[in-house]
Amino acid sequence: MTAVGDSTGDDGRPDADETDQAGAGATVPRPFDRRADARAEASVPVEGGAAGQRPGGAVEAVEAVEAGSAREEDATGAAGAVVGGEESVSAGGRALAEADRWVDERFDTLRGRPAADAVMYTATRVGEHGLVWLALAGVLLVQPARRRKAVRLLVWLGIESALVNGPLKRSIGRTRPEMVGEHAYKIRVQTSSSFPSGHSASSACMATLLSEGSRLWPLWWAAALTIALSRVHVRDHHASDVAGGLAIGTAIGLLGRRLGPRDR
Secondary structure (H helix, E strand, O other), X not given: OOOOOOOEOOOOOEOHHHHHHHHHHOOOOOOXXXXXXXXXXXXXXXXXXXXXXXXXXXXXXXXXXXXXXXXXXXXXXHHHHHHHHHHHHHHHHHHHHHHHHHHHHHHOOOOOOHHHHHHHHHHHHHHHHHHHHHHHHHHHHOOXXXXXXXXXXXXXXXXXXXXXXXXXXXXXXXXXXXXXXXOOOOXXXXXXXXXXXXXXXXXXXXXXXXXXXXXXXXXHHHHHHHHHHHHHHOOXXXXXXXHHHHHHHHHHHHHHHHHOOOOO
């Protein structure tokens, strides 16, 4: 016997009719919308006032909610722009790293060859602190006719070194390449930022100054480029560090040509 008021069928489950009725009468939750809720709150009639005229600053509350939502949408859009910018920078960094890796692999064909190692490690040594250029300036300094040229070399070598090894390296702080194995010859371990290459910058600066009006300009640039490329060979710099150093050093050298002091 089935008890009166029992809503289950013979199998113990609720009757289909009652289930349908319950489903039809159920209320589906709607998404939370602060602006809609605030408008509804503002339009509820109250004693002494009509709908839409709710006292107590309700209208102002609606405006505040809408303004807050607009700020959130703007912030979301700005965040998306920042993420897009970071992705663009990241893509550029990956392309630069790939280019550096490609150049480094080309130098692998030279590394380990006695003649190539001897030339490149010697170039790195003489380029340390601009030693080869300081020596050249010293030779010119003892010659009265070339003393002014020597002074100009020393002045702009000092300016270049101060800029490159000071604010430029500190502002970028790039990690140097990882050295695998041991160096063919002993060289000084560098701890400063990898970008830009100081060897390359000083060499380009001096070659630019020395080449002005000189028939020996191929010699000056051959020496400068050999020193610059040696930094990649000994794995103390990325290729892009060397390229940046050459560009910066050339720009400083051209500035030195324009501003002096003059050779004569």
